[in-house]
Amino acid sequence: MGSDDGFIEIIDVTKAFGPADRRVYALGGVAATIRRGEFFTLLGPSGCGKTTLLRLIAGFELPTSGEIRLDGQEIGHLPPFRRPVNTVFQNYALFPHMTVAQNIGFGLEMLGKPKADIAATVERMLALVKMTDLAGRRTDQLSGGQQQRVALARALAPQPKVLLLDEPLSALDLKLRKEMQVELKRIQLETGITFIFVTHDQEEALTMSDRIAVMSGGKILQIGTPREIYAHPTNRFVADFIGETNFIRARVQGGKAIVGGEVEVPLPAAPAQGEVTLAIRPEHLRLVAKGTAGALTATVGDAVYFGTDSHVHLTLGDGTGIVVRQQTDPDGREGPAPGSVLGVSFPPAAVQVLED
Amino acid sequence: MASRTFTASRLPGFATVAIVVFIALYMPIAMLMIYSFNAGDSIAIWDGFSFQWYERAWENEKVKEVTIRSLVIAGSAATISTVAATMAALATTRKKPFRGQTGIYVAINQPLMVPEIVTAVALLIFFAAIKVATGYQGLGYLILAHSAFCIPFAYLPIRARLEGMDLTLETAAADLYATPWWTFRRVTLPLLAPGIVAGMMLAFVTSLDDVVITLFVKSAGQDTLPTYLLAQIRRQVTGEVNAISTVLLALTVILLTTFFLLTRKRS
Ligand SMILES: Nc1ncnc2c1ncn2[C@@H]1O[C@H](COP(=O)(O)OP(=O)(O)O)[C@@H](O)[C@H]1O
Ligand SMILES: [Mg+2]
Numbered sequence: 001m002g003s004d005d006g007f008i009e010i011i012d013v014t015k016a017f018g019p020a021d022r023r024v025y026a027l028g029g030v031a032a033t034i035r036r037g038e039f040f041t042l043l044g045p046s047g048c049g050k051t052t053l054l055r056l057i058a059g060f061e062l063p064t065s066g067e068i069r070l071d072g073q074e075i076g077h078l079p080p081f082r083r084p085v086n087t088v089f090q091n092y093a094l095f096p097h098m099t100v101a102q103n104i105g106f107g108l109e110m111l112g113k114p115k116a117d118i119a120a121t122v123e124r125m126l127a128l129v130k131m132t133d134l135a136g137r138r139t140d141q142l143s144g145g146q147q148q149r150v151a152l153a154r155a156l157a158p159q160p161k162v163l164l165l166d167e168p169l170s171a172l173d174l175k176l177r178k179e180m181q182v183e184l185k186r187i188q189l190e191t192g193i194t195f196i197f198v199t200h201d202q203e204e205a206l207t208m209s210d211r212i213a214v215m216s217g218g219k220i221l222q223i224g225t226p227r228e229i230y231a232h233p234t235n236r237f238v239a240d241f242i243g244e245t246n247f248i249r250a251r252v253q254g255g256k257a258i259v260g261g262e263v264e265v266p267l268p269a270a271p272a273q274g275e276v277t278l279a280i281r282p283e284h285l286r287l288v289a290k291g292t293a294g295a296l297t298a299t300v301g302d303a304v305y306f307g308t309d310s311h312v313h314l315t316l317g318d319g320t321g322i323v324v325r326q327q328t329d330p331d332g333r334e335g336p337a338p339g340s341v342l343g344v345s346f347p348p349a350a351v352q353v354l355e356d
Numbered sequence: 357m358a359s360r361t362f363t364a365s366r367l368p369g370f371a372t373v374a375i376v377v378f379i380a381l382y383m384p385i386a387m388l389m390i391y392s393f394n395a396g397d398s399i400a401i402w403d404g405f406s407f408q409w410y411e412r413a414w415e416n417e418k419v420k421e422v423t424i425r426s427l428v429i430a431g432s433a434a435t436i437s438t439v440a441a442t443m444a445a446l447a448t449t450r451k452k453p454f455r456g457q458t459g460i461y462v463a464i465n466q467p468l469m470v471p472e473i474v475t476a477v478a479l480l481i482f483f484a485a486i487k488v489a490t491g492y493q494g495l496g497y498l499i500l501a502h503s504a505f506c507i508p509f510a511y512l513p514i515r516a517r518l519e520g521m522d523l524t525l526e527t528a529a530a531d532l533y534a535t536p537w538w539t540f541r542r543v544t545l546p547l548l549a550p551g552i553v554a555g556m557m558l559a560f561v562t563s564l565d566d567v568v569i570t571l572f573v574k575s576a577g578q579d580t581l582p583t584y585l586l587a588q589i590r591r592q593v594t595g596e597v598n599a600i601s602t603v604l605l606a607l608t609v610i611l612l613t614t615f616f617l618l619t620r621k622r623s
Contacts, residue, residue, distance in 0.1 A: 158532065
C-alpha cells in the first residue's frame with residue numbers, strides 16, 4: 001500500500017434496509033479512496049446516505065455488499081469494538097453517569113491500558129480541547145460547546161487511525177460553530193489523524209476539507225478538492241448544490257457549443273453532436289454593452305442588492321433566467337435599469353460542461 | 357359548549373362522595389395506628405398512650421420467627437424476580453419488534469391478569485405433586501411462587517427505564533472498544549440501576565404483603581407475617597396486631613416513597 005493514497009478504500013459498497021420484498025437502498029454502490037491524514041468530507045442533502053456510510057465505516061452497520069479496507073486490511077465485517085476507528089456522535093452521546101475525565105478515559109480503559117497511561121492521555125486530551133478545568137464535572141453540567149469538546153477528546157484519546165464526525169457542529173449556534181470549525185481544523189493538524197467529516201453545509205465543507213465527496217441519493221457524484229468541486233463540477237447536482245450556478249442549454253457542433261444561436265464556446269473535450277448543459281458561476285458573468293462580440297443578449301429583470309455585491313437577474317433570448325453577480329460600484333451608482341437590454345460575457349474557461 | 361372540558365369535580369354530590377371514600381380509606385388505618393399505642397387491652401377504648409404492644413410484639417418469639425420468614429421470602433423473591441425481570445426487559449426492549457412479542461408481554465404480566473385465587477389453587481395442586489414426588493417440604497415453594505407473581509412488578513419500572521435510555525450510548529461504548537459484555541457492565545447496567553432498585557422494592561413490598569398465594573402454598577409451620585396476623589385475628593384481636601401492622605405500613609411507605617423518588621428522577 002502507498003503511504004499517501006489508499007489509506008481507506010471503500011469498494012463498491014451498497015447498503016439496503018428493510019425486508020427482502022421491500023428493500024430500500026440507502027447506499028447504491030459507493031466507491032472512494034481516502035488518504036492518510038486527510039480531512040475528508042461527505043457532503044450532501046439530508047437523506048443522501050452520509051450517516052449510513054459513516055456507520056458502515058464505524059461498524060455499526062454491515063455492508064450489504066462491497067468491501068471497506070483500512071490500511072490494506074478488510075474491516076467491513078469486524079464489530080465496532082475491533083476497529084481502530086472512533087466516532088464523534090451528532091448528539092455527542094456522552095455517558096451521563098461518568099465525569100468528563102472518565103468519559104475521555106473510557107476507550108483506553110476498554111483497551112486495557114495501564115492506569116497511569118490513561119491518566120496521562122486524559123490530561124493531554126483535556127489540554128488539547130481546552131477543558132482541563134472541567135475534568136471532574138458531570139457531563140450534564142456542561143454547555144453544548146463543552147460537550148462537543150468532550151466528545152471530541154473522548155474519540156481522540158485512543159488514538160484511532162480514523163476519526164468519524166457526523167454533523168458534529170450542527171447543534172451549535174453560528175458563532176460557536178465558526179469557532180469549532182477552526183478548532184477542529186487545528187486539532188486535526190496537531191494530531192495528524194485522518195478525519196471523515198459529515199455535513200450538509202456546503203460552506204463548512206468548502207472551508208474545512210482537504211477533499212470533498214458530494215453525495216446524492218445514496219451515491220457519490222464527485223470527489224475533489226474544494227476548488228475542483230467548486231470550479232469544475234462535473235454534474236448538474238454538484239454545480240447546483242455547491243454555490244450558485246447558471247445553467248444554459250447549448251447545441252454542440254464541430255467541437256463547439258453554440259449558445260442561443262449566437263455565441264460559440266470552444267469545448268475542451270468535445271462530446272458528440274447534440275445538446276449539453278453549460279454551468280457558469282454568477283461571479284464569472286459580466287454585464288457589457290449590447291452587441292459586444294462574444295456576449296449573449298439578455299433583458300434585465302430585477303436586481304438584489306447585498307452590500308458588497310448585487311445579483312442582477314436577466315432573461316436570455318430563449319427565456320432562460322440567469323444571474324450575474326456584480327461588485328458594488330465604489331461610487332454607489334445604481335445598477336442597470338430593469339427592462340434594458342444588455343450583453344452578458346464570460347471567459348470560455350469559466351464554462352463547465354455537465355453530464356446530466 | 358364544545359370548548360369546555362368535562363370536569364368531574366363540578367358534578368353534584370362530588371364532594372360528598374370524595375369525603376366518604378376518603379374516610380373509608382384512611383379512617384380505619386388512622387384508628388389502627390392510634391390504637392397501636394393504646395395503654396389498655398381493648399382495641400376500642402382509649403386508655404392512654406404507651407408502647408406496650410410494640411414491646412410485647414418485639415418479645416414474642418412467634419412474631420420474630422414469622423417476620424424473619426417473611427423477610428427471607430420477600431428478599432429472595434425480590435432478588436430472583438428482579439433478575440428475571442431485568443433479563444425479560446432487556447429481551448423485549450432491546451430488539452427490533454419480533455413475532456410473538458405481544459405473547460411475551462402477556463406471559464410476563466400473567467400474574468396481573470389471572471385471578472390470584474386461581475393461581476393459588478393451581479400452585480397448591482402443582483406443588484403438592486412435587487412434594488409427594490421429592491419429599492422436599494422447605495421454603496423453596498413459597499420463594500418460587502412469590503418470585504413468579506412479583507416479576508411483573510419488577511418488570512414495569514425496569515422496562516420504563518430501558519425505554520427512556522439513549523441507545524446511542526451503547527453504540528458509543530462499542531465504538532470505544534467495549535465488548536457487548538463490557539458495554540452492559542459499564543453503560544447499560546449503571547444507567548438501568550435506578551429502575552432495577554425501584555423494581556426490586558416494588559417486588560419486595562408485593563411479596564411481603566401477600567396472603568392468598570402464601571396460604572395455599574405454605575406447608576405446616578410456614579406462616580409469614582400476614583398469614584400469622586390473619587390467624588391471630590381469628591382468635592383474639594389484641595393491640596399487638598395493630599403494632600405489627602403499623603410497623604409493616606411504615607416499612608411499605610418508606611419503600612414506596614423511595615421507589616417513587618427513584619422513578620421520578622429525570623430519565
Ligand atoms: N436503519 C434504517 N432502516 C431503514 N432505513 C434507513 C435506516 N437508516 C437509514 N435509512 C434510510 O437511508 C437513507 C439514508 O439515510 P442517512 O444515511 O441517515 O442519510 P443522511 O445522513 O445523509 O441524512 C434514508 O432514506 C433513510 O431513511
Ligand atoms: Mg445523517
